[in-house]
Amino acid sequence: MSDFSRIMLFAKRLMQERLFSTRMYIMLPILLLFIPGMAWGFSDPNIILPGGHQPDTAMEVLFYASLGVVFGATMCAVLLSYDSVSRERASGVLELRLAQPMPRSHQAIAMILGSWRAILIPTWILLVLSVLIVRYRIGEWLSIIDCLVYFSSTALILLWYVLFTLLASSYTREQGTAISFGIGLWFLFTFLWALVTTMVAYASGVSIGQENDAAWIMLEGGLDLLSPNGVYHHLLETRLPQIDRGVAVWQSWAMALAWTILPSWLFVRRMEKILP
Amino acid sequence: MEEVVLQLKDATYRHSVYAPLPFKPWRRIRGQGIFSANLSLHKGTILGLVGPNGAGKTTLLRMMAGILPLQAGSVHDADEHSGTVISDERLRHMVGHMPEQVRWQGRNTVRNALLGIGEMRQVSESRIDGLLKLVGLQSRIDSPLNELSQGMRQRLTLAAALLGSPKILLLDEPLNGLDPVAAAAFIVLLGKLTEKGVSIVLSSHQVEGLVEIIDRLALMHRGQILAEGTMLEVAKHLNLDKKTEITGEGDAPDFSKYTVEYKSIEIEQYSNNWKAVLPNSGPGLLKKLVNDEFEIISWKDRQPNVIEMLCAATGQSVEDVGLEVSSTAVLPLRTFRGEEE
Secondary structure (H helix, E strand, O other): OOHHHHHHHHHHHHHHHOOOHHHHHHHEEEEEHHHHHHHHHHHOOOOOOOOOOOOOOHHHHHHHOHHHHHHHHHHHHHHHHHHOOEEEHOOOOOHHHHHHOOOOOHHHHHHHHHHHHHHHHHHHHHHHHHHHHHHHHHHOOOOHHHHHHHHHHHHHHHHHHHHHHHHHHHOOHHHHHHHHHHHHHHHHHHHHHHHHHHHHHHHOOOOOOOOHHHHHHHHHHHHHOOOOOHHHHHHHHHOOOOOOOOOOHHHHHHHHHHHHHHHHHHHHHHHHHHHO | OOOEEEEEEEEEEEEEEEOOOOOEEEOOEEEEEEEEEEEEOOOOEEEEOOOOOOHHHHHHHHOOOOOOOOOOOOEEOOOOOOOOOOHHHHHHHHEEEOOOOOOOOOOOOOHHHHHHHHOOEEEEHHHHHHHHHHOOOHOOOOHHHHOOOOOHHHHHHHHHHOOOOOOEEEEEEEOOOOHHHHHHHHHHHHHHHHHHEEEEEEEEOOOHHHHHOOOOOEEOOOOOOEEOOOOOHHHHHHOOOOEEEEEEOOOOOOOHHOOOOHHHHHEOOOEEEEEEEOOOOOOHHHHHHOOOEEEEEEEEEOOOHHHHHHHHOOOOOOHHHHOOOOOOOOOOOOOHHHHHE
């Protein structure tokens, strides 16, 4: 068996443990409500958003519905993976795994893939459902490229949250600390980032919250590159030509790469040195 | 002497501990651990690791399992001169490790849990089923881990350690949680494994039962191996000769009047009888005691036991130590160069 097959087999086992866990059954209704539910709501032909805007293309509807991913799926990613390392460590199973000949870096990659796929599979299924809902409600299919960008961006944001949580889980000996770190980070990027943006804008002398102020839009766009949620929206905005926040397409994808590589590398490195 | 399968040479690992300073809250220093351990594992033998709490038994086992990387020294796969240095990954291929207490939990079944570990060693499913049968879990194969008792969890951990048919088996407190019958069956299993040439290192607090199983003994204290060898070799190394245990009726005799050597004897006086343990009996002592009209009930030679060896090696007595975890004052911490800290 090749190293790749072994990693995939181990990842599959970890994925199955989480995919069919009790907490997944608890979170599924939340995901259902947030992802297809939002797609249903935003695809209402009579919807008028604050500011009088009305989404009129399938991609635009799904862009707004991506809030369901940001609020629901990322939270589920945190809740599914927070004990991936800390629980195994506390129970002694990690020691048993570390004593096996499979290299630790391979074990770490399998952990990432296993935890990521456990949340990715239900989310993608619900995204497909959302695309069908949008087609049903507004009579327009998402283009292939829009689909690729939408699904891959969603996969990436879930991966980032899984990576943050795995890192926290590997550093903490208590599961409570691991979940606090994961939820704290989720809270920061989901709710508090607007506050960070406002503070930076205030300190930079930019008028805050002026929708038509180019300086505010640029600043907000730039700062969003430092947040996984912001990068996710930047990636989606690459398929919405009417939105321009001063960030080039390559910048969005470069930051997506950075958000992927840096925490992955940190986690693999951490697992190579972890003590039971 | 049996073939050496693994040798530790000056193996050192010191745990990193927080030692914060006002302006360096993240500061860590090297603390306790294992200091320059030299140890040889012989093919088909059982080595017992004995030491008080905090002696470093678990750390040493983790080093031998390739879990903790050596900070100094090396691990060789045969004797020191011809053997090659083994990498951690190769060591993990050779070694099966049974940690002290694995709390298997979750809705996963026994078989799936073992399959998960087995895939990391590329072990076939039939081998896994065979191992579950060997450890007596064949009837629990589809039980969720949450439903296992402590003894069953211990058996499952043993099965995990036996995956991949290791040449060396490291067992940390393997008898914990096992009922007496299972413990006896476990000991029989260890015997079968050694017959097949598996070398076993066994750490246990149940020292008295341990003597029956082990071929060699290593005494540990404060991260150092103080003595290693067969029971007789260790006793000789510690200058512990066999003792004479005498019991009698009435009041115990005053042994000091027979010879000066008997001043260090241990006497226990009960209401109607007494027991004395003498370093050695000396010529004619029994005759002298009988002549002085002492009623002797029994007279037997006794080999020094593991606790006596441990006390002799560490310079402590049972009364001194009590339940207290060994203090750092007993043995100094040493640096890699052997300097005291």
